[in-house]
Amino acid sequence: MTVSLASIRAAARRISSGVLLSPCPESIALSEITGSRVFCKLDNLQRTGSFKERGARNALLQLTPAQRKRGVIAASAGNHALGLAYHGQLLEIPVTVVMPDYAPLIKVTTCQRLGARVLVKGADFAAARAEADGLVAAEGLTYVHGFDDPAIINGQGTMALEILKQVRDVEAIVAPVGGAGLIAGIAVAVKALRPEVQVIGVESKATASFAAAVKNRGPVTIPRCATLADGLAVLRVGANSFALAREHVDRVVSVSEDWIALAILRYAELEKTVVEGAAAAPLGALLAGKLPELKGKRVVLTTCGGNIDPAVLSRVIEIGLVADGRRSRFTVKISDRPGGLAALSKVIAAAGASIKDIAHDRMFSGPDVSAVHAVCTVETRDKTHIRALHRALKKAGFPVVRP
Structure with missing residues (x-):
């Protein structure tokens, strides 16, 4: 069995009665924050929540x-x-x-x-x-191999046929890379029909099996690492999918876990869409500035999965808020006398930050028994606001001991 435009078209006819033709709407909000004209191919709306x-x-x-x-x-x-x-x-x-x-x-x-x-x-x-x-x-x-079976790759490539009809003037398609079955299928179809359209892959730095294969000139097993993008946690890229992707994909970049977490948060806040880490990776690459050549261009992000554990989602949102500068923790020394905590709270409030939690650390505050370390968790607007808050604390006599 081969992977070609003809076999991908045959797959599209074969599966049409049982797989959703997912929408690919333009996102004004994501366009504004990335500088690209962003469209999202919402395969997270499939019955089981993914393109698979x-x-x-x-x-x-x-x-x-x-x-x-x-x-x-x-x-x-x-x-x-x-x-x-x-x-x-x-x-x-x-x-x-x-x-x-x-x-x-x-x-x-x-x-x-x-x-x-x-x-x-x-x-x-x-x-x-x-x-x-x-x-x-x-x-x-x-x-049935999940990403290296030609029948699987042909099926995944049907997403590209839909994208090219839905966004006829698309200039780039950005997809996550784990085992590389999705991007291989997309790239084969796109390059056969519209070779000028860029096909770009994004993998997590924690599970960069494609980059390792490129360096090794062939698939190689990498160590297992924890990642928010569990769908990309493949220790060895597929041999068939790698060969196809290497020939047809324009480039592959990697993003850190912080950017993946932030992308999940952006989807939830701006698009009201729940996505898993793998699906968030393409947006993470845009947010991280890994694809500056796509500024001003029409870009489709393959929003290919929404199966994230709710318990993990809550932690990811917290991580995203920290990466975004909207949650901050710092330690300051205050008087352990009446009014010490009130004075600190007044400075934080005056700076426009909101206190979420304060804990007193007396054990490791040093020899001065009249003072105590206050470990503060606050809500801020962004990283610039955090720096302004630290300056205000220093000016008021509460220099940050530990950021």
């Missing part, structure tokens, strides 16, 4: 009758598993998924609710894959 349904349905529909009867299996951190489970249920094909132990609980429980047999085993994707391979041999299941 495209490849999953395409692969399932090409199974032989015998394969359909025995069922399929995959190792997946979540979204590929969800896509297989949902479309397996629709097509009456048994699905087994093996998830590594870092898979978000929301994805585990949703897979189970969709009727899949779910096994949570292995510290990483490689270990989960080894477990799945054992079941392939023992039970005669068909393995």
